Amino acid sequence: MLIVEDLYVKYYTRRGTVSAVSGVSFTMQKGEMLAVVGESGSGKSTLALTIMRLLPRNAVVERGRILLDGIDVLKLSEDEMRRIRGSKVSMVLQDPFTTLDPLRRVIDQFIEFLMEHGLDRRSAEKLALEALESVGIPKTLAYSYPHQLSGGQKQRVAIAMAIALKPSLVIADEPTTALDVVVQKQIMDLIDTIKRGGTSVMLITHDIALAIERADRIMVMYGGEVMEIADKGTIMSRPLHPYTQGLLASIPRLGSDKIPESIPGYPPDLRNPPKGCVFHPRCPYADERCRSIKPQLIEVEKGHWVKCHRVVKA
């Protein structure tokens, strides 16, 4: 239901052109949760904003196609796109403290949103209360202001809005990063339930442990490119890309004496990306070929794609 093909996104800044997303292709099935994992600057948030068509004005989609239920998102007019946002594809943002307007009551913001998508006031209010109820926000809280809610409750409200109109895709961009640990689990449990209605969830996170715990499939991004895609089990048992292996080795394990390893070096400067493989400056196995030729994303086994010279097709 979501097909992203050969996507290139660049930011034009005063200090140069940043290639934030380069040649990203992947698909998502109905009702699955795909985790997009990567560190900051890997292009995962840009990818989300591109699908939503909410990129800042200095960003340009240079190439590629995004098909959502067969609709070419990048070809829609601004007004057509606006109608899709929130109804067909919606978003849960990282910081619940800034996603709700502090000056307006929760219910008013919810009603405004639903009326924007064609509901009348009465049915909007009814649906809003139902949606809030379904995520555990009682009526009394619905009529209060955002600052009267806890961080977790605000994120519940954001999720309620994101799923109220039964979209095909919900993009959750670091939905739990700003919350404390106990609340994180509750919010992730709630996000798990979204899938049950057949909605696909794109979980954007820097936390590969969270991705492994929750997602069906995992896409690892680095320097604006896809490094590896596979289902969760494959990523855990047979990670093929050195970067994925590095991420997995950095997870602390309970009961293990081994100190988690970090990946040496820094993320690449995307105004001036490294020649060859974008990961080669930090790769322990890098050789001459990696420094000069960019590897292709190849399918090494069914559904398992890797972008690395060391991996040969089985």
Add this chain to the structure above:
Amino acid sequence: MGLARYVIVRALLIIPTILLLYTLVFIVLRVLPGNPVLAALGTKNIPEEQLQAIMRELGLDKPLYQQYIEYLVNFLRGDMGYSMVVRGRPIASDITDRFPATLELSIWAIIVSFVLGVGIGYVAGRSRSSIVKHLARLYGSITYVLFIPALGLFLQLVFGLWLKVLPTGDRLSPGIYIKPITGMYTFDALIQGDLVAFIDAVKHIILPALTLGLVLSGPFTRLTLDNMEKVMESKIVIAYRSRGIREEAITRHVFRHTLIPVVTYLGLQFALLLGGAVLTETTFNWPGLGTYLVDKIMYRDYTAIQAVIIIFAFLVGLISLITDVLYALIDPRVRYQ
């Protein structure tokens, strides 16, 4: 409950402000060369005994601390005393005569500055053109540094002398009479349904209000524009957009955020407004408290000057209190404890 307590505490805090200003003015007046008696007589050649007699009569022979305390105690009792220069003239009646003129000018100036300042800031904030934004910022800076008498004279020259469409001074044309109710002629004429008088009063207040309003509008423009830009880049806007809310509605919500600092500034502006009113009134021969104060300073009329200063201090305190309460109406997060 919280709000009521807050208001009371804030109101009590006005008292030290007034005391401080009164003390300052009291000292400065006594340190300045000249005194009300000599200024009123306009000569130094009077017999010493006669001078002493008048000084005694005005209470100026008493020790300073006694003058300081007596005036304050009388003022608190509601007795502003008598002018030291126009003898027998109660200051209270001067002030009731003059205050409405200043209040009227202030109200219209604030309206002009708010509408112009916030309006230009809002339009520039919505605009996608950086030229428009630069022009708005330029407007904000230029109007802010304008010198009121210079701007006033310029407007008098253009609209009064060249175009001959607006009067350059006074509150009403000769022959026009409005029965005072509030003492603010534009409002009084409206209340009484006297259209001719209303138009005349409006014509007279346009230039002074525009002069003062223009100078006060600059900061509103910059504040509105800067805050709209800041909020437009915030996550709230991305969140609104991600829900498919149309841009006009988002701009409206954003504008409410920008009003928070603007309202704060409105309270701060009031002190500037009174200062500006003094200059505007003298430029336009506007018979308000400003011209009154300047007159009285010329004559070293201690009691009258002190009364006006205390009233100004009280007004500034009152307005800043009102703005703080307005705050709570815009921003539900503000709670008074």
